[in-house]
Amino acid sequence: MNIQPLFDYIKPLMDLTAEEEALLASKVTYRKYLKGQYVVQQGDICKYECFVISGCTKTFYLDTEGQEHVIMFAIENWWTADMGSFISQTPADYNVQCLENTELILFSYENLELLYKKIPKLERLFRQIVERAFVASQKRIVRNFSLSAKDRYLYFKNQYPQIEERIPQYLVASFLGITKEFLSKIKSQLATEN
Amino acid sequence: MNIQPLFDYIKPLMDLTAEEEALLASKVTYRKYLKGQYVVQQGDICKYECFVISGCTKTFYLDTEGQEHVIMFAIENWWTADMGSFISQTPADYNVQCLENTELILFSYENLELLYKKIPKLERLFRQIVERAFVASQKRIVRNFSLSAKDRYLYFKNQYPQIEERIPQYLVASFLGITKEFLSKIKSQLATEN
DNA sequence: ACATCATGTTAAACTAGATTAACATCATTT
DNA sequence: AAATGATGTTAATCTAGTTTAACATGATGT
Numbered sequence: 276m277n278i279q280p281l282f283d284y285i286k287p288l289m290d291l292t293a294e295e296e297a298l299l300a301s302k303v304t305y306r307k308y309l310k311g312q313y314v315v316q317q318g319d320i321c322k323y324e325c326f327v328i329s330g331c332t333k334t335f336y337l338d339t340e341g342q343e344h345v346i347m348f349a350i351e352n353w354w355t356a357d358m359g360s361f362i363s364q365t366p367a368d369y370n371v372q373c374l375e376n377t378e379l380i381l382f383s384y385e386n387l388e389l390l391y392k393k394i395p396k397l398e399r400l401f402r403q404i405v406e407r408a409f410v411a412s413q414k415r416i417v418r419n420f421s422l423s424a425k426d427r428y429l430y431f432k433n434q435y436p437q438i439e440e441r442i443p444q445y446l447v448a449s450f451l452g453i454t455k456e457f458l459s460k461i462k463s464q465l466a467t468e469n
Numbered sequence: 470m471n472i473q474p475l476f477d478y479i480k481p482l483m484d485l486t487a488e489e490e491a492l493l494a495s496k497v498t499y500r501k502y503l504k505g506q507y508v509v510q511q512g513d514i515c516k517y518e519c520f521v522i523s524g525c526t527k528t529f530y531l532d533t534e535g536q537e538h539v540i541m542f543a544i545e546n547w548w549t550a551d552m553g554s555f556i557s558q559t560p561a562d563y564n565v566q567c568l569e570n571t572e573l574i575l576f577s578y579e580n581l582e583l584l585y586k587k588i589p590k591l592e593r594l595f596r597q598i599v600e601r602a603f604v605a606s607q608k609r610i611v612r613n614f615s616l617s618a619k620d621r622y623l624y625f626k627n628q629y630p631q632i633e634e635r636i637p638q639y640l641v642a643s644f645l646g647i648t649k650e651f652l653s654k655i656k657s658q659l660a661t662e663n
Numbered sequence: 664a665c666a667t668c669a670t671g672t673t674a675a676a677c678t679a680g681a682t683t684a685a686c687a688t689c690a691t692t693t
Numbered sequence: 694a695a696a697t698g699a700t701g702t703t704a705a706t707c708t709a710g711t712t713t714a715a716c717a718t719g720a721t722g723t
Contacts, residue, residue, distance in 0.1 A: 346611060358600060362600050402596035415610060
């Protein structure tokens with residue numbers, strides 16, 4: 276159990292005393308998942324907000340034809356969950372599955388509420404974290420409208436080279452909202468351009 | 470100055486004492502805008518988080534060709550701002566402009582921080598508000614990927630009939646990420662279907 | 664070494680939505 | 694009542710991205 280990366284992540288955002296860190300550590304769960312395991316399943320209630328210590332997850336949903344659509348990836352120092360399901364404790368719309376062996380820190384709904392009570396400044400911390408997530412989400416909406424598939428791919432490649440390297444191309448295509456065949460075409464175009 | 474709708478909005482989410490309400494009221498600004506006026510301009514620093522008392526705003530950006538792209542609308546009881554600009558006090562990517570004469574409650578950065586200090590549970594309130602906004606934003610990303618233009622229009626029409634009624638169709642088209650001509654085609658298709 | 668499954672490529676035919684441009688309607692001002 | 698400007702419509706042509714299907718590569722296990 277190595278929770279230190281979480282504290283390293285929090286440090287620049289907010290100072291916690293040793294006692295606060297200890298309390299936090301006592302109210303979260305460290306868990307290892309194997310490649311392929313599900314952290315959240317569509318239809319279940321999302322029980323945890325998850326901080327990624329190591330590994331990689333994808334969040335996706337299955338449409339009415341059973342097609343998979345990737346919404347996001349999460350790697351070291353990112354958060355993942357179905358937040359809609361978590362905050363209202365209603366069935367999840369999305370699945371979160373591990374693409375590699377993955378270590379997570381799990382915040383259960385009850386323990387997170389308890390932590391908010393005992394360490395009120397965590398409300399501030401999580402407010403700030405969600406604010407950033409919201410801003411990033413809105414920017415992604417704008418990119419999806421205003422960039423071509425090629426430019427969306429180039430943006431992804433530049434912003435998240437660590438992700439592109441470690442996941443199959445058809446999942447990148449799904450994340451970008453295009454077919455794997457079209458991504459393949461884009462990449463061969465880019466290759467001949469240079 | 471009528472700030473009551475803000476308290477009515479907060480009430481189901483959090484109890485505030487009379488003193489807390491009074492403090493809050495003393496630290497926000499009520500302001501009337503005329504149709505066409507800008508609340509935030511691209512490039513300026515977004516000074517306020519805004520709660521809409523009455524009227525209607527659009528949030529949009531201008532691309533490199535000067536084309537306008539609508540990101541969101543806000544009506545009574547909604548929040549608006551360029552949150553990315555507000556939280557980091559950096560130049561705004563977006564414009565917020567009034568589509569009608571509009572009354573807003575403005576939370577300045579400094580006063581909001583002061584309110585967080587004096588009424589810490591507001592951190593919780595705003596955390597919850599932003600969580601919902603984030604969830605809605607993610608759902609919109611999913612809809613944009615998985616629904617056709619026609620179905621996105623039908624969703625918008627069902628979810629926000631009050632908005633569709635009061636704004637020009639070319640702004641709806643921009644919000645949906647399609648051209649006004651194509652929206653016109655969709656509407657005439659739907660009309661003949663029934 | 665070979666078999667299998669997951670992943671990636673190529674190319675042809677197709678479609679959702681964009682673009683352009685001409686015209687229509689409606690409200691407001693003069 | 695005519696003129697203007699803002700909004701909406703129609704239709705032809707065009708293009709970004711999809712679909713389908715056949716083939717290629719590469720990793721893993723036996």
